[in-house]
Amino acid sequence: MEELVIKELKRLKDYEVFFVQSEVNETHLEKGRPHFISKTFDSGYGIRVLDGGLGFSSSNVKEREAVRKVIESAAKSARMTEKVDFQFPFEARYPKVDIVDKKIKSDPEKAINETIEKLLHRKPDNMEFSFGKFRTYDSTVHIMNSEGLDAEREETAFMIEMSITVGGKKRVEFWPHEFRRRVDDFGEEDFDKWFKLSRDQLTAELPGTGGMTVIFSPGSVADGVGSVVDFHTSGRAKLNEMSKFSVGEKIASEDVTIHSDGLYPFGLMSSGFDDEGVPQQKLPLIEKGVFKNFTYDQFYALKDGTKSTGNGLRQSDVFFVFDSKFGSMPTNQISNLYIKPGKRSLDELIGEVKEGVLVEKFSWLNPDGMTGDFSSEISAGYRIKNGEIANPVKGGLVSGNLIEMMRGVSGLSDKSTITSGGTVLAGICPYIRFEDVQVAG
Template sequence: MYTEGELQEILAIALQGGGDYADIFTEEKVSNSVVCEDDLIERVNSGLEAGVGIRVLSGSSTAYTYTNDLSLPAVKKAAHVASKAAADGDKGVTVIDLCPRKPGTEFKILRRPEDVPIDEKVEAVIRGNKTARAVDERIVQVIVSYGDVRQRIQVANSSGALIRDERIRTRFVIHVVAQEGGVIQTGYEALGGLTGFELLTAGEPERLAEMAAKQAVLMLGAKPAPSGRMPVVMAAEAGGTMVHEACGHGLEADLVQKELSVYTDKLNKRVAAEVVTIIDDGTLANKYGSFSFDDEGTPAGRNVLIKDGVLTSYMYDRLTARQDGHPLTGNGRRQSYAYRPIPRMTNTYIAPGNTEPEEIIAQTEKGLLVKKMGGGQVNPTTGDFVFDVSEAYLIAHGKITIPVRGATLTGNGPKALEEIELVGSDLGFAIGTCGKEGQGVPVSDAQPTILIKQLIVGGTGP
């Protein structure tokens, strides 16, 4: 990390070529991981990396350089390269005196990873492994991984902002493989947050292991999912992959400004059923997608994207906010110093409604109940999305019946949001790594139990 004087000097070099804004992102990341597979502690890895990214904006164009040679001459050289790439004549933009900013949101970290002995991390992994293996003799493999990351960042920009932030993230992931005859099925659970080792309170590794193991075994006996259009109930514990894909990506301002989103020109217009309110909130306590400042130094925000079915806001980074003359929303994120920031989601969720979750199932004559979702993908321009279902059941006459496996659900964003008929009073989160333009960032998504009038279930059964 650099002193205010050094940062000021680097920013001045970056602006020499004619940029109208410059910023410096400095990052230091310490990570540790433990992996158990085959009943063995196979990997105990640790790493340290650091780097600097320098960005110069000139109108709507960006020059970005990064290096992990942190010496002052190397960083000045990088600033010079960025300044030349942005060149269209010195505009005489000067660097405003840097002024440190205080975070609006702070997060309590109870057990910092560096204060937790490695043995305790190994022990949590072993406990998960043992519990999962004891669930059923058809379990043939268990992979448990633990990881923690301490990322320290410093952002300084030519508008005078200077912030420092520390993000501690911890995650625990378990994969279980079950086999019977020629059929192999898997179960998966992941827990993570902007939190320390307290993520794994007593009994937590065991609880997750048991859930993953039971899921794998259950799916061995599941019938192939049906194929065709039908009503779908998504349980709260399924997490929010659907909302992330069906509307989240389409509300990121870069896609909207390029008129590549199906939600372009829809501000203040009805885009979803009236029961639908969708929020992106980077300030939620200790969630996986939370932070005090985004990767451009903007304080995290709570942004209501859709209110009672009406589109109220897009998600912005600095570049897109400049272009729209919109206030910053705290959605400028990047995977690391090796990437420039772009508009990204944080923790995205459908706000809970009034209907009891049991009531939603009871009201469904025939359909699919999604208990667990996997990954997904969207084409933001057409709005077509898919998401993977890893645990599902058929619903008949308002009752949950047999488990089914192997289905992806396909729909179209605006149409699916319009067809949300009931919104439950519960709320369930899931974590993930969201990929966009080759950059992965930690996010969480959530939703209450909801009923969608119809989606296409892509199974192989009748």
């Protein structure tokens, strides 16, 4: 496929092609037993052409005539759209980043089956996996452009989504959905935590109503803080006059330091180069509460007279998926949201709370990245009273504005963990404690 596309593209002056080839293996459980087994071969290409404007087309069809049609469409789009000041990136020295799991590469079905066995072995007798989805991705990404850039990388990922149910007449569940680069990045500690969160739902109550201290889990931090930091630190928001951040401005509590870290080992967005072939980096965004740098892809960097920071990434739609990336144009977005951990343990953060809620998981935390507004139901959490966990909570709403809440951070836990969140971003985040947040329920 690649040879044909490249040969046809060479008739043009300025172009880029992004190839992805993936093998995806998947097994589903129903009530703890395998119910569905699949193997998918998924590959395709996205083409950008520069000819006055910038055109884009994508396809997974590999026949010569179809390839020609895709290229012609991209070329026509380029001629038709408004003129841009753009140039495809040059090849560069790429940092080496670990993003491949040898177990997934060598035997993906075994990797899936061993994980299922581990989970079933670890599962308490009174619990049930009402459904489970286990998936491996083994992908090769290859980018070439007319400036001579020719970069290739391999990457793997493993996904678990499942419903862990417990109870008799009253049945409750915990419903994790997480991605990691390696199968062994899911450990017994994760499984035991999911079992505990499921079991605790049996005695969960509503959280009560009022302004109180709320602690977000690492996954909730990635979805919440990640959504607003991603939006407002982007060169795209700056040039659209929609960013609320100015370089040098204090935008968060002094405890808050955030990087866009594309080099974090086995981070979900990590790789030596972004999806335009620009080296990824560890870019400081917020240092001790002060905004430091905007992120840029090639398009917005050139528009703003600066260089790309390696933040031209392709994700299909707003949801975190690895497949069919070739169908998306690169967009200016944050890489792994790295939040520097604090100095106190989670227990110490809880110990200082008189009245509050620890949210382990929202049903779906999906804030408006631009305004920072959110209102989300608690899926699994705990009520905190006089410095101690009082009882599990479920239901009710936590609402507020995450841009304002970043100024009200009163503590971060001393450990940051890799999380895929549930909505938009990949992160390496600690627990974060926010003061005076509205809770209703």
